[in-house]
Amino acid sequence: MSDGVVGSDSFPVTARNRVKRMHERGRYDRRDVYAIVDAGFLCHVAYTIEGQPYCTPTIHWRDGDMLYWHGSSASRMLRHLKAGTPACLTVSHLDGLVLARSGFNHSASYRAAMCFGTARLVDDPAEKAAAVDALIDRYYPGRSKDLRAISAQETKATTVIGMRIDDASAKVRAKGVADDEEDYDHPVWAGVIPVRTVIGEEEPCPRLLPDMAAPEGIAAYRAGRRLDEALLETQARYEGTEPLAF
């Protein structure tokens, strides 16, 4: 199980994770990075295969400083590369469109975390089975034990990639319009158009058995609620901690 963020503090600042553009928006604290990573259901992973970079969207899950995700175009390569391959896993949230009085000051409100490390294929069957259960239980607390058990064939067909985070950074823009002082007199509308990702009303499978109520483990996903908030709550339940603040 996860050791959460207990005893942790900041990631080292290195040449690859140092925030260069708009560096005042950079943060290196584990809590800040994980509050962004855990609040997303989808991540994007960059790998290089024979000189070609790939940016692959996938579902991720976190256990302490370990990140896991499903196989992708890289898994074929990893199978032959015991030493692993450098990767970057990024989770981003769009919070608003920022319309300023000059084109230069137009922006977005966002939270993004970039995590660097060496991606390795998780090929031990027991470790892989545990990782797949963690994927389920991290998103839907307690659900794995209620499911039809995973078969040996499914375990074999599942590709899980793991990466210990060596360094990471978060970048956050959370303020409103920031125009140059002399531009506030320019006669144009300026403001923020907020954006949020929300949960809709659950759609039960049409072939549900009778009297099969939605389980307590998905209670966090209430219709109308922000998804990021629900995901921070389910991660905290999985870790047995308090939800991180975003």
Add this chain to the structure above:
Amino acid sequence: MSDGVVGSDSFPVTARNRVKRMHERGRYDRRDVYAIVDAGFLCHVAYTIEGQPYCTPTIHWRDGDMLYWHGSSASRMLRHLKAGTPACLTVSHLDGLVLARSGFNHSASYRAAMCFGTARLVDDPAEKAAAVDALIDRYYPGRSKDLRAISAQETKATTVIGMRIDDASAKVRAKGVADDEEDYDHPVWAGVIPVRTVIGEEEPCPRLLPDMAAPEGIAAYRAGRRLDEALLETQARYEGTEPLAF
């Protein structure tokens, strides 16, 4: 200005854009790829710098088969690399969490597009100024002419990267729960938790001049509306076409 998708059809299928995992979800038609690319405000770009892949979130805009985005960690490298560098720009939308009766069949509903090409620094001042205006007008039709004009210093400080799409693919999962036939009797709740990204009530800048109403160009961003729908509408207005369907 954009030549839209007129006269276009499908991207070539190559080793790098062929959808390998769950290949039945793959699509190569320009319309499908652009309906995903245009529906997103944020993209993720993968580059490799000295063997290290980076997955950078940024704002993108499209003009025909050209993609543009703001500078990032790659821009420093590009400045010294006239031939450009291979890149992959991905736009993804999460549409739902899919809870099946086995762990193996848990999934997500999503739309994702991966675009491949060679990223180049846009360093001609006129081309760069046009690209920056296009960024504004693609998202907020007609807005660039109402803004305080961009200065030479701002143009210099802005890094714009351009990439012609050589090949691309879309991957879409839009169905509900898909369990193995023999699992439908397993007594567990199954269903889809839908997710959507929506627009909130606009927040005018507190220093707005009197009687400065929100302009017609942002009318697409009505509170409560889906962001992807509004973004397809503003792209279509920019191109002078009908919105692509998603």
